[in-house]
Amino acid sequence: MHAAHEADGVIAQLETFARPVREAVGTPSIGLGTWLSADAAGTLRRDGAALDRMRAGLARAGGEVVTVNAFPYGAFQAPVVKGRVYHPDWTTAERFDYTVDAAWVLARLLPDDVERGSISTLPLAWREPWDDARAAACRENLARLADELATIERETGRRIQVGLEPEPGCVVETVEQALLALDGLDRERLGVCLDLAHLATGFGSARDAVDLLDEAGIGVVKAQVSAALHVADPADPASRAALGEFAEDRFLHQVRRPGGEVAAGADDLPQALAGEVDDADAWRIHFHVPLHAEAQAAGLRSTTPELRDSLAVLLGGDRCVVDHLEVESYTWNVLPSAQRPTTDAELVAGIAAELTWAADALVDLGLERGCA
Template sequence: MRFRHPDGSTVHLAYCTNVHPAEDLPGIHAQLTGFAARVRDVLGVDRLGIGLWLPHGAARTLLADGAELLRLRAALDRLGLEVVTLNGFPYRGFHDEVVKYRVYYPDWSSPERVRYTLDLAEILARLLPDDVAEGTISTLPLAWRTEWTADSATTAMANVHAVAEGLRALAGRTGKLIRLGFEPEPGCIVETTPQATRLLGDVDRDHLGVCLDACHLAMGFEAARDAVNLGLPIVKVQASCALEAPPGGQAALAPFDERRFLHQTRAPSGAVDDLEAALAGGLPREERWRVHFHMPLHAAPPPPLTTTAPYLRELLHALFGGGSPLTRHVEVETYTWNVLPGTSVDLVEGIAAELDWTRRELNTVGLKEL
């Protein structure tokens, strides 16, 4: 879905396909026809943006076989889908029975992360619509913090600069600008926007920047207006909501303590790495808690729980309410539908409702759907 900002520039809205479990190309084609095309039909739009997640194996296959890449591009065109952004955070196995900390590997101190990211950039340059010259990729915020060393940091930054050189070379060869956004996340080396500014401040800003995830920012209790003025390019924003419990209402979080994904939990005065530890006494119950559990944008959980949807609204207004957009790519990323407790909502209907919610919020700040 495309929108026109009052300054005349185009803003793209997509939903991230990492909600769908697929590790190979047949699975990816199945999700396009079985989910994305049906979401487009429900929304009644001619063209739907998807933030495509390509696991490492699928990306390698696409680059090894040019016919497969052409087949994917043709399928997107036939189904009324377009790709201007990729999610390059999970490397593989994002819907394994247990993911937790494994999602952060390989990290940016590893050559595998470099190769994967450049593979994705090459693929995206070929998948971009003919009338779009810029694509974006989101990636992890360097690494999970616990095994990080000075040597890791040195190697990682060398790898980051190498990827920037690769993206610059790709632009010269294809005429397509691919930009990479590091996504601050609780518990990682780059956890907040001030850390992003400090650790990534000397990167190639033509090709590198940040991906702002609204759930992650809300968990850090960062003011939206401050977060968008971090001093680095905002490559894209992920529209997402954290789960919130009021003081004394944390017992209602127990059904959300599931075993697949890591659910970092924060209070104003403390932090733990997973919801299980918080419920076991790791955080004060006289404070509100925010949980890294991506919640549907348009719906509220059972009381007393709420979400950080008001924060997401503030962030969208900060990004798009000024004289020009601070980013041009918006990606709805609620990947937790399959582990959401007590829901019987059809996934197609749910994703369509999230996109419709986001569409209306963008209209509110003055963007017009094309």
């Protein structure tokens, strides 16, 4: 999710990052989880020349696109994002139009041998304000989206699925809430995007999540292979000082504790450090940290052990629950200074290390190594 909001900026990033990452990983081709802003999605849908440039850029980079992130509407790398990332939400025509544009673009970018594409989207809205009228507007827009996805499939032969991505603090924070939001809607085209950092932040279980989804007949459209922060003793002064290095101005970093009710905790790390969250037990913080950096400073660690457990549930059993996986670390440039890449080459090396970690984790589960 590089800082490119226009279509040509996205295309330029293929040469700046996608090709070097593929070369560093050492694969002949690489799958790219592509973030398209509303501006980029609209341009690529309506400008055939821009779409051709995108295809050509993908070919040069050795990349292919099967999944799109259509959660942030725009300006995701602005100096301050915080709660703006949840606007416009699913009560609005803007969110519907943006997602439809992204779906049409994805249908036209899918490789010939890929059966379906996946899109992750906002978990309806931030939890406040919320009422029956806003809930009804969301359902109407999601029903219209399913109709549009059916049209795309009829006209292009490509099946596109959209998954709500549960996130702490939102209307849909848990899988249970996702089931309520999707009840009665098209289950062939609408499902859940399971972000494994979000799941871990809420002390959730992938086994419980998959069982609930299976029982409801709702699919995991894609999984985001991501890790959050865990601090065993948030009352410890050294741990609090280390956590302070992660309290930054761009993104929200929601904090949860074990056994807390939905929306219990704090909506951002500075609030938790200021005393809004009980520090008698462990905290989990919604801060996507590099997958290969489990050990952190002064009593902090990443949730990669929980991530391994989740991957085993999703991919290590008798069946694969999901076949679209996306490594999503968008926080490289707000990491504590000692971990933060300062050049494009350092960022490429970090992303390649994450992909290698993910590939090795899948091999450990019995999958065969192939393209990234």
